[in-house]
Amino acid sequence: MSNTKTREPLLHITRKGATSFLFRSTVRLIAIAFAFLLAFAFLAAVTKMDFATLWNHMVDGSTMAKTSKLAFWKETMLLLLVAIALTPAFKMKFWNIGAQGQILIGALITSTLMHDASSLADPVIIVLSFVLSIIVGGLWAAIPAIFKVRLNANETLFTLMMNYIAVKLVASAIDTWKGKASALAPFTSGRLPAIGTNKYGILIFVVVVLMVGMYLYLKHTKHGYEISVVGESLRTANYAGMNTKWIIIRTVFLSGALCGLCGFFYVAGVDYVISTTTSGSYGFTAIIVSWAATFNPFGMFILAMIMTFMSKGTTNIGNFAENLNQYTAYITVGILLFFLIGCEFFIQYKIVFNQKIQVKFDKFSEKVHNAIPWWFSFWKKVADGVDFAIGKVQAFFSKLLETMKTKLVALFKKKDTGAQISENAQVENVPNVEDKEGSTNE
Amino acid sequence: MSNFVSWWQSGILFGTVIMLGALGEILTQKAGHLNLGVPGLMFIGGFAGFASAYLYGNTANPNGFLLVMIPILVSIIASGIGGLIYSFLTVTLKANQNVTGLALTYIGVGIGSFGGQYITNLAGSGTYARAEAASAIFTKNIANAFNLTDSFSRMFLSYGFLVYLTIVIAVILHFVLKKSRVGLNLRAIGENPATADAAGINVTRYKYLATIAGAAICGLGGMFYIIVYCDGGWATTNSIEALGWLAVALVIFATWKPLNAIWGSYLFALLYWFYAYSSVINLKLTTSQSDLMQMLPYVVTILVLIFISLRKKKENQPPLSLGLNYFREDR
Numbered sequence: 001m002s003n004t005k006t007r008e009p010l011l012h013i014t015r016k017g018a019t020s021f022l023f024r025s026t027v028r029l030i031a032i033a034f035a036f037l038l039a040f041a042f043l044a045a046v047t048k049m050d051f052a053t054l055w056n057h058m059v060d061g062s063t064m065a066k067t068s069k070l071a072f073w074k075e076t077m078l079l080l081l082v083a084i085a086l087t088p089a090f091k092m093k094f095w096n097i098g099a100q101g102q103i104l105i106g107a108l109i110t111s112t113l114m115h116d117a118s119s120l121a122d123p124v125i126i127v128l129s130f131v132l133s134i135i136v137g138g139l140w141a142a143i144p145a146i147f148k149v150r151l152n153a154n155e156t157l158f159t160l161m162m163n164y165i166a167v168k169l170v171a172s173a174i175d176t177w178k179g180k181a182s183a184l185a186p187f188t189s190g191r192l193p194a195i196g197t198n199k200y201g202i203l204i205f206v207v208v209v210l211m212v213g214m215y216l217y218l219k220h221t222k223h224g225y226e227i228s229v230v231g232e233s234l235r236t237a238n239y240a241g242m243n244t245k246w247i248i249i250r251t252v253f254l255s256g257a258l259c260g261l262c263g264f265f266y267v268a269g270v271d272y273v274i275s276t277t278t279s280g281s282y283g284f285t286a287i288i289v290s291w292a293a294t295f296n297p298f299g300m301f302i303l304a305m306i307m308t309f310m311s312k313g314t315t316n317i318g319n320f321a322e323n324l325n326q327y328t329a330y331i332t333v334g335i336l337l338f339f340l341i342g343c344e345f346f347i348q349y350k351i352v353f354n355q356k357i358q359v360k361f362d363k364f365s366e367k368v369h370n371a372i373p374w375w376f377s378f379w380k381k382v383a384d385g386v387d388f389a390i391g392k393v394q395a396f397f398s399k400l401l402e403t404m405k406t407k408l409v410a411l412f413k414k415k416d417t418g419a420q421i422s423e424n425a426q427v428e429n430v431p432n433v434e435d436k437e438g439s440t441n442e
Numbered sequence: 443m444s445n446f447v448s449w450w451q452s453g454i455l456f457g458t459v460i461m462l463g464a465l466g467e468i469l470t471q472k473a474g475h476l477n478l479g480v481p482g483l484m485f486i487g488g489f490a491g492f493a494s495a496y497l498y499g500n501t502a503n504p505n506g507f508l509l510v511m512i513p514i515l516v517s518i519i520a521s522g523i524g525g526l527i528y529s530f531l532t533v534t535l536k537a538n539q540n541v542t543g544l545a546l547t548y549i550g551v552g553i554g555s556f557g558g559q560y561i562t563n564l565a566g567s568g569t570y571a572r573a574e575a576a577s578a579i580f581t582k583n584i585a586n587a588f589n590l591t592d593s594f595s596r597m598f599l600s601y602g603f604l605v606y607l608t609i610v611i612a613v614i615l616h617f618v619l620k621k622s623r624v625g626l627n628l629r630a631i632g633e634n635p636a637t638a639d640a641a642g643i644n645v646t647r648y649k650y651l652a653t654i655a656g657a658a659i660c661g662l663g664g665m666f667y668i669i670v671y672c673d674g675g676w677a678t679t680n681s682i683e684a685l686g687w688l689a690v691a692l693v694i695f696a697t698w699k700p701l702n703a704i705w706g707s708y709l710f711a712l713l714y715w716f717y718a719y720s721s722v723i724n725l726k727l728t729t730s731q732s733d734l735m736q737m738l739p740y741v742v743t744i745l746v747l748i749f750i751s752l753r754k755k756k757e758n759q760p761p762l763s764l765g766l767n768y769f770r771e772d773r
Binding site for chain 2: 173175291
């Protein structure tokens with residue numbers, strides 16, 4: 001016997017294969033529950049309130065009066081808009097952390113129009129600033145993208161620096177406009193109208209449309225497919241003959257354009273004034289929202305709601321406790337962020353214990369299983385059911401899209417010569433993949 | 443001339459803050475981890491150092507030595523814990539580095555502001571509190587002690603010991619990274635962790651230690667900002683966060699070399715404060731123009747970023763596996 005013993009390590013980590021939607025959601029829900037628990041423990045320790053009181057105050061923060069309900073939806077939608085905007089770039093593994101700057105530039109161009117073009121009619125200003133904020137936001141984001149594809153300059157740091165340039169541009173504009181006044185007065189012309197009594201009607205409508213649109217864009221279009229290939233492996237995309245440089249610039253432009261749109265909404269629809277902190281910390285939280293929802297816009301919607309609920313709730317608790325201040329929400333939301341980031345490990349990796357522990361663990365789980373066998377079969381059925389339902393919904397959406405697409409193709413073809421109509425009939429018969437390429441290439 | 447001297451002085455002090463932040467980040471990035479939590483870590487360190495200095499300084503009979511050591515140690519430990527959380531998430535749980543760093547910044551700003559508000563409330567005003575006793579010791583310097591008023595003394599001898607210590611830290615970091623076995627291993631991990639692992643280097647331990655040590659240095663920068671640069675004053679509207687990003691920018695500017703960070707940070711600071719001292723070169727700026735002037739360090743950083751990408755010189759590139767997590771079974 002040699003005296004060097006080889007000890008098996010206690011545990012090792014392996015990558016998991018595909019996981020079910022139900023499993024992923026369960027892990028995330030558990031993480032969110034733990035985050036709330038920890039946040040409540042912190043709040044309870046500081047305020048000396050019990051959990052029930054805290055929970056009531058927290059719920060009140062988002063739902064109590066009509067104003068807080070409206071503010072809840074406004075904040076959710078703005079956060080969701082930024083998250084949606086960042087998603088295509090992130091899916092491509094382009095780390096655009098310059099959302100703040102792109103929002104500010106969109107806000108700046110909107111404010112310029114509202115401040116300097118006040119002689120124009122309101123609808124003209126609104127349309128102009130809507131279009132210009134999109135274009136300028138996109139171009140602002142495209143600058144680092146161009147340097148990325150031409151020189152491979154690090155985009156994380158480039159976009160970060162662009163944030164501060166935008167901040168200083170805004171500061172300079174504010175100082176020019178306000179003159180000797182202590183603060184900039186709200187702009188009066190070019191404000192977005194309310195829908196009925198809902199001041200944020202247009203914002204909510206546009207963001208919901210963009211949410212569905214972004215889902216379809218990423219899942220069911222050629223562009224979306226190209227984005228995910230470039231994100232998975234740039235080389236594969238190149239070998240497949242994709243124009244990766246153009247794809248990157250195009251996608252980042254889209255990302256910046258939507259951020260610019262967010263800036264437009266901030267100024268024309270929410271604040272009616274611009275400041276260097278207009279975008280708040282949404283640029284950064286939205287990154288985490290987008291990433292934790294694994295780039296699914298509907299998931300982002302839910303996460304944005306939970307985050308806004310936490311932040312508004314904490315602020316409301318602050319109204320009842322003098323130990324809290326306006327920064328408390330940073331801590332509770334921060335706890336939520338960390339748990340969302342950490343739980344991703346349990347979705348992607350599996351912990352494998354060594355033989356000794358594994359045997360014990362198996363025995364234990366067998367005992368549990370024998371004690372309550374119905375639970376496992378029940379859980380399995382629920383899981384299968386949910387997966388089935390999701391499959392159905394996805395199938396419905398893709399079918400809907402396909403029919404829409406073929407109808408559109410047919411519509412355009414009818415206007416052309418007869419020879420092309422017969423070609424069109426052919427395209428309709430070819431199943432999915434080629435059909436997709438055929439129709440989008442036209 | 444005196445205007446130039448005061449510009450120079452604020453440049454050195456301001457430069458020391460971002461130099462500490464950048465040195466911490468260089469150490470972290472050399473291990474292959476892009477920690478975007480620097481602003482948060484500086485916030486945590488600044489708050490911890492300030493709070494401990496304030497609370498201990500207001501006790502009945504504070505001891506001078508402890509008044510120096512307590513803020514330093516507390517800020518190092520507090521930001522080190524921040525670094526520990528970051529490395530647990532990115533090294534052990536293999537979470538995305540950018541996302542984790544940003545979350546750390548978010549919560550760091552929250553913890554610092556929340557706790558700072560608590561102290562300012564304690565001080566009575568609600569918006570401002572000052573740790574005079576500690577600040578007085580930290581800013582003790584040769585020029586004041588011997589009553590030297592010539593330009594040279596004011597430019598080079600009028601700072602507290604931390605300014606000189608920071609330069610020493612930079613030089614030590616340079617030698618550790620360039621000349622020692624530990625530094626070689628660390629650089630190997632930053633370039634190619636799989637190779638380093640195969641060579642028998644404990645990748646996980648190095649990554650943890652480098653990240654935590656880096657975070658501690660960043661935290662020290664935050665403490666320096668509050669105790670020395672702001673004369674011990676904590677205002678609810680302080681700008682540590684912007685400084686943190688400036689430190690991240692400085693890492694690129696210094697092309698990941700601690701020695702470059704020394705002069706780079708002073709240059710950055712002089713550029714940053716140029717708007718306030720533009721009369722040095724007989725330039726009169728309106729407020730909106732001076733806002734534009736404050737862009738300078740960021741524009742310069744972008745130019746440097748473009749320049750090093752353009753020249754593609756091997757020794758000026760970021761560590762090869764920067765931002766990528768290492769998982770042994772991914773081959």
